Amino acid sequence: MTKEKKKDNVRYMNVEFNVSMHCNECERKIARVISKFKGVETFTTDMNSHKVVVTGRLDPKKLLKKLKKKTGKRVKIVAKDVTNRLSQKPSNSCKADAFASLQLAEAGVHVVMAVRNTKAAHELIQQWQN
Numbered sequence: 043m044t045k046e047k048k049k050d051n052v053r054y055m056n057v058e059f060n061v062s063m064h065c066n067e068c069e070r071k072i073a074r075v076i077s078k079f080k081g082v083e084t085f086t087t088d089m090n091s092h093k094v095v096v097t098g099r100l101d102p103k104k105l106l107k108k109l110k111k112k113t114g115k116r117v118k119i120v121a122k123d124v125t126n127r128l129s130q131k132p133s134n135s136c137k138a139d140a141f142a143s144l145q146l147a148e149a150g151v152h153v154v155m156a157v158r159n160t161k162a163a164h165e166l167i168q169q170w171q172n
Contacts, residue, residue: 056123057102059094061109062116063087075112079105093120 063069069089076085081100088094096105102119109117 053124054099055102056095056097056121057100057105057119058121059096059106059109060092060118060120061087061094061113063089063092065089068113068115071113072109072115075109076105079108 061072063072066089069087072094073085073087076082076094076096079100081098082096082105083098085094085096085098096102102122106117106119109115
């Protein structure tokens with residue numbers, strides 16, 4: 043018997059979810075589940091608009107199922123944006139994410155963002171301090 047791997051729908055993409063979040067604990071629970079999910083590079087949560095944007099090499103349907111199971115919240119996929127990772131420079135991507143997060147924070151939105159790349163996280167902190 044040979045084991046065959048299933049061909050998953052795993053590509054580098056940005057996925058926007060609509061998640062029922064009403065308090066900071068809900069937001070932290072969502073963030074905890076997403077941060078442990080394999081393939082997630084960055085994510086932002088916005089409790090006020092019930093929006094979560096996840097970036098990375100992942101299968102959005104599997105993440106959707108995991109969020110529903112672990113949190114018990116209503117979760118829907120709102121938008122998927124499949125990007126070609128080779129044509130996208132990481133530094134530009136990081137800068138774009140940082141700029142968007144900074145705009146949300148300045149608008150008074152509570153932003154939770156996780157970055158697996160410590161160098162990118164350090165650059166992000168430096169940009170926000172300037």
